[in-house]
Amino acid sequence: MSTISLLGLPFLVALEMIAILGYVGIHVLKREIIFVDIALAQVAAVGAIVAHLAFEVHGDSVTGYSFAFGATLLAAGFYSFVRRQTIRIPLEAVIGVTYAVAAALALFLVGVAPGGHVHIHQMLAGSILWTTPKDVILCGGVFAATGLCFYLFRKPLAGISDDYEGAVRKGTNTIAWDFVFYTLVGIIITLAVRIAGVVIVFTFLIIPATLSAIFAKSWGMRLVIAWITGGTATGLGLLFANAFDFSVGPAIALFLGLALVLTALLRQIRITKTITAVISFAVAGVLFVWFLSLSGSSGPPALSSQSTPEHSPVPVVRHEAGAEGLEKFDPSQISVVTDPGKLKQIFDGSNDMEVRTAVVSRFLEIDPPGGIRLALEFLKTDPPLLFRQGVINKLQDVSGLASDYNIEEPFNSPDNQRAIAAMSRQ
Amino acid sequence: MSEVWSFFLVQIALIAVVLILHTYMGLHVIRRTIIFCDLVLAQLAAFGALVGIAFGIHYATSGSYILPLLTVLVGSYLLATIDPRSPLIPREAVIGIMFAMSLVATLLLGDKLSGGDAYVTKTLAGSMLWVNWPLVAITAAVYIVLLLFHYRFRHKFIALTENPESLRHRRYWDFLFFATQGIIAVLIVPIAGVLLAYAFLMIPASIAAMFSKGWLRAIIIGWSVGFAACIFGLILSYNADLPYGPTLVLALGICFLGAVAIKSLKPALARGWLKGGTR
Numbered sequence: 001m002s003t004i005s006l007l008g009l010p011f012l013v014a015l016e017m018i019a020i021l022g023y024v025g026i027h028v029l030k031r032e033i034i035f036v037d038i039a040l041a042q043v044a045a046v047g048a049i050v051a052h053l054a055f056e057v058h059g060d061s062v063t064g065y066s067f068a069f070g071a072t073l074l075a076a077g078f079y080s081f082v083r084r085q086t087i088r089i090p091l092e093a094v095i096g097v098t099y100a101v102a103a104a105l106a107l108f109l110v111g112v113a114p115g116g117h118v119h120i121h122q123m124l125a126g127s128i129l130w131t132t133p134k135d136v137i138l139c140g141g142v143f144a145a146t147g148l149c150f151y152l153f154r155k156p157l158a159g160i161s162d163d164y165e166g167a168v169r170k171g172t173n174t175i176a177w178d179f180v181f182y183t184l185v186g187i188i189i190t191l192a193v194r195i196a197g198v199v200i201v202f203t204f205l206i207i208p209a210t211l212s213a214i215f216a217k218s219w220g221m222r223l224v225i226a227w228i229t230g231g232t233a234t235g236l237g238l239l240f241a242n243a244f245d246f247s248v249g250p251a252i253a254l255f256l257g258l259a260l261v262l263t264a265l266l267r268q269i270r271i272t273k274t275i276t277a278v279i280s281f282a283v284a285g286v287l288f289v290w291f292l293s294l295s296g297s298s299g300p301p302a303l304s305s306q307s308t309p310e311h312s313p314v315p316v317v318r319h320e321a322g323a324e325g326l327e328k329f330d331p332s333q334i335s336v337v338t339d340p341g342k343l344k345q346i347f348d349g350s351n352d353m354e355v356r357t358a359v360v361s362r363f364l365e366i367d368p369p370g371g372i373r374l375a376l377e378f379l380k381t382d383p384p385l386l387f388r389q390g391v392i393n394k395l396q397d398v399s400g401l402a403s404d405y406n407i408e409e410p411f412n413s414p415d416n417q418r419a420i421a422a423m424s425r426q
Numbered sequence: 427m428s429e430v431w432s433f434f435l436v437q438i439a440l441i442a443v444v445l446i447l448h449t450y451m452g453l454h455v456i457r458r459t460i461i462f463c464d465l466v467l468a469q470l471a472a473f474g475a476l477v478g479i480a481f482g483i484h485y486a487t488s489g490s491y492i493l494p495l496l497t498v499l500v501g502s503y504l505l506a507t508i509d510p511r512s513p514l515i516p517r518e519a520v521i522g523i524m525f526a527m528s529l530v531a532t533l534l535l536g537d538k539l540s541g542g543d544a545y546v547t548k549t550l551a552g553s554m555l556w557v558n559w560p561l562v563a564i565t566a567a568v569y570i571v572l573l574l575f576h577y578r579f580r581h582k583f584i585a586l587t588e589n590p591e592s593l594r595h596r597r598y599w600d601f602l603f604f605a606t607q608g609i610i611a612v613l614i615v616p617i618a619g620v621l622l623a624y625a626f627l628m629i630p631a632s633i634a635a636m637f638s639k640g641w642l643r644a645i646i647i648g649w650s651v652g653f654a655a656c657i658f659g660l661i662l663s664y665n666a667d668l669p670y671g672p673t674l675v676l677a678l679g680i681c682f683l684g685a686v687a688i689k690s691l692k693p694a695l696a697r698g699w700l701k702g703g704t705r
Contacts, residue, residue: 029514034522035462082686089456089635092518096461097632097682100625104675107621108668199529206522213514250533257527264510385537 007238009131010248013139014238017192017204018230020143023150024185025209026222030161032092036079037205039095040072040186041193042102047071049109065190072186075102080178083164128196129248130390135195142191146184157181158219196249203253204230211260232284233259245384259284334358340367347374357387364398372399376420380411399423434660441656443566444614444626447573449648451607452631453641457587463505463521464627467608468620469528470494470501475616476535491612498608501528506600565613572606584641622671626652629678633685655681 028036051067075098082094150157156177160167168174192201208226216222237252262283334355337343340363347359360378364371375395379388388407395405405419455461474494501524508520576583583603585593593599614623630652634644659677663670 029516029519032459032516032518034516034518081690088639089632090459090461092459092461093456093628093632093635094686096624096628097679100621100628100675101679101682103621104625104672104679108672108676199526199533202522203526203530206519206526210515210519210523214510217514246534246537250530250537253526253530254534257523257530260523 007242009133009136010128011235011238013131013136013195014128014200014204014234014252015231016136016139016143017196017201018208018227018234020147020188021192021201021204022208022212022226022230023147023223024188025205025207025226026212026219027157027161027181028185028205029209029213031164032090033079033095034092034206035095035099036182036185037189037193037201038198039099039102040075040182040189041198041201042099042106043071043075044068044186044190044193046102046105046109049106053109068190068194069187072190073183076179076182076186079182080175083174083178127390127393128200128252129386131195139191139195142187146188149180149184153177153180199253200249203256207233207253207256207260211263214263229259230256236284236287245386247386334362337362338366340370344374347378353383353387356383357390360391361394364394368398372423376423379405382411434664437660438657440565440617441660442653443569445630445649445652445656446645447569447576447610448623448626449630449634449645449652450573450576450641451610452627452648453635453644454583454587454603455627456631456635458517460517460521461628462518462525463604464607464611464624465620466505466521466525466528467498467501467604468611468615468623469525469532470497471608471612471615472620473497473528473532473535474612476532480535494612495609498612499605502601502604502608505604506597561617565617568609568613572609576606580641619671622674625675625678629655629675629682633682636685636689651681651685652678 028034045068047068047070048064050071051061051064055063078098079091079094083091156167156172157180159170159172160174160177160181164174167177189201192204208230209222211229212222212225215225233255234252237255238248240246240255241248241251334343334346337346343359343363343366347356347363350356350359356378360371360375363374372395375391378391382388383391385407392405392407405423406413406415411420451464455463471494474497477497478493504524505521509517510520579599579602582593582599586596586599586603590596611623614626618626630648631644633651634648637647638644655677656674659674662668662677663673
């Protein structure tokens, strides 16, 4: 039960991403602009940072999004223009340069900000585990809209992807259509990276499309293969990360990579296409069941030094704690509670790290001073790294005070005691 | 004052040497459209170093170079031998996937190491502050050896780019090409960081490739522009107290934008150049 409530929303949002990114990935592969998403994500990040520095707004705000989008539009314009102009160097080279410059600009702008490395890790590895129902709806809406655009304009867009020179000869306005293409891709990637991190988005884009190219040539077949593999690998990755306490993004990416390597190896020894496909999915299925049973049991021995036995990496609901079924709360329910007293009650009544983290986050939203006290109380128990990071991020968002807290160190370390003292002074 | 000067001289000397080989390798990379292979090798080097840290070897000591060297050699072998038969899968896609996987490996290992986050950032930003004479001497020496090697076998490597079918033992030369890049990455990343190393490779060569089809001329163009941009970036970073690596990358980026503008504003001239070279 807890596995579903913990992983349900991330899985849903990941499926939405696969639906759209699997399709865009085929375009990207055909155009040989493999790293376009990393470059666009980096450009969007620069936009968000500029908004943050200029208007003191958070990246999730409307201003933050519009600045990120504006920066992406600039890049989209640049790519569609350059594709036509400097034929001497491949567009991928221009993308490479944009990536380096945008990344440098981001480092340049946040260079002095303390705690920057946590943010960089966040941007790479993502935080898909903290997906809210709002995110799922937002993604669903935006991806459906962009998907519709891709469907409506499929002729010119696919025409350019299949054969650029041919499209130019036929008189297609390649600059305009390219601009449309990069803008759509920019919107999708900006949103997806904000929610899931660069690693997931990049692998969703490239790996399913590559895998499908091994088996099929037509757009339709490739799409179906991409969706099936993407969905399976995501499920496995989520369960793996949950069972062994790893970052979710990289874990999902790992399973997609494994699926591809397995398929490619089987291809190498020249078994027919069908058998290969059947075997890879059978293996994937067996692994899936195995992980299901793993996460269903009490969980494997803790691998990480941060997870002591009391803080099992699997958020198991503890039935001995709390009265009146309080332990049954899941994060989405907690996010609508408005009574601080009730929140404190849930917090005290539950041993579940995930529930406690959600309560602290909610408390910080509705009553920051009380929330900070509760957050410190929670941190004092040295919860596992993931939850520590969740609380510190929230604390930083709400109060801007927690930047000195080092989540790698225990609560009682001298560094963190200093950070806490500084926080208390405020 | 003299200390400041010697510090500057060290950096300028290093940049001058590094840029020659990087521009040359960058030209290959751009003309073959394997743009991000450097990032793969740099990421693999970072992964190797992280494995070293897991075994208690300190970052940026001589012992910490062994494991990265091993991982980049394995990476070079894979890059040279994985060649998808399907025309639908460009080589860059294989590179992209290898990059993703090495990044994933780094992040997953970082999850289980204390201070992993800080380390991942450190490899991105680099720190030229560690540059000292012995390190420069070693790096420069290795670079010069590699340069001589590539000069000696330049016909092979150029054939690899321009006409790969004609070359015997293609995989073998391919491996040597990627291995060179890997060794460069292992040496330069602890000093300059992944980003600056990548910018050194890509930006001067991109500018050069826009203006010349030849090899020697392109290297001269790329080196001169890159060197000028770096000196400018260095002075700016010192005087205005700006972060070192990012400032240099930005200076290079401005030059790239300038080059694109020049190419676009002079379409007639560009067309003349295009006609000059037959495709």
